[in-house]
Amino acid sequence: MKYLVLYTITPVQSFITEARKALDLANGSRLLSELAKIGIETAEQRGAKIVFPKLQHNIASFSLPNRFLAEFEGDAEALMREISARLREELAVTSRAVIGLWQKPEIEEDFLKQVAHYF
Numbered sequence: 001m002k003y004l005v006l007y008t009i010t011p012v013q014s015f016i017t018e019a020r021k022a023l024d025l026a027n028g029s030r031l032l033s034e035l036a037k038i039g040i041e042t043a044e045q046r047g048a049k050i051v052f053p054k055l056q057h058n059i060a061s062f063s064l065p066n067r068f069l070a071e072f073e074g075d076a077e078a079l080m081r082e083i084s085a086r087l088r089e090e091l092a093v094t095s096r097a098v099i100g101l102w103q104k105p106e107i108e109e110d111f112l113k114q115v116a117h118y119f
Contacts, residue, residue, distance in 0.1 A: 003076040005048065008084055009035050010068040029063065031094070035087050036064040042086045046079055048072040 003047055009032055019025035048070035072079055 002071060002073045003082065004051070004071045005043070005072050005076050005079060006040055006067060007043070007080065008071070009039065009087070010091050011087055012066050012068070031098065032066045033064045035090065036066060036068060039062070039070050039083045040070075042083045043068070043070045043072070046072070047074070048079065 012032065016025065016028070019028060040055075044050065048071075050068060050070050052067075054063055054067040
């Protein structure tokens with residue numbers, strides 16, 4: 001059976017309202033775009049056909065919205081869980097790198113707990 005799977009990376013509003021500078025806003029947007037790219041790649045690897053956004057070029061070359069729609073034949077719930085797991089993994093790796101730059105390992109455990117329940 002074919003399914004339409006809509007995957008949305010949220011919350012976007014907090015990236016906007018918590019930005020103190022234009023650079024914060026740009027970095028939040030870049031992070032959401034990178035996560036969307038990874039989600040799309042994961043879906044495509046499982047055989048999904050991306051319906052939205054319309055990808056005409058290499059997806060690494062432009063900004064992506066925080067959601068995508070895919071046509072998928074198979075276990076759609078398993079696909080969603082796999083995408084979420086992959087995104088949590090990527091967010092944890094990125095977070096560890098940032099925490100390392102801050103040189104504050106004491107916040108790592110609490111932060112990674114938040115990441116584990118993000119999607």
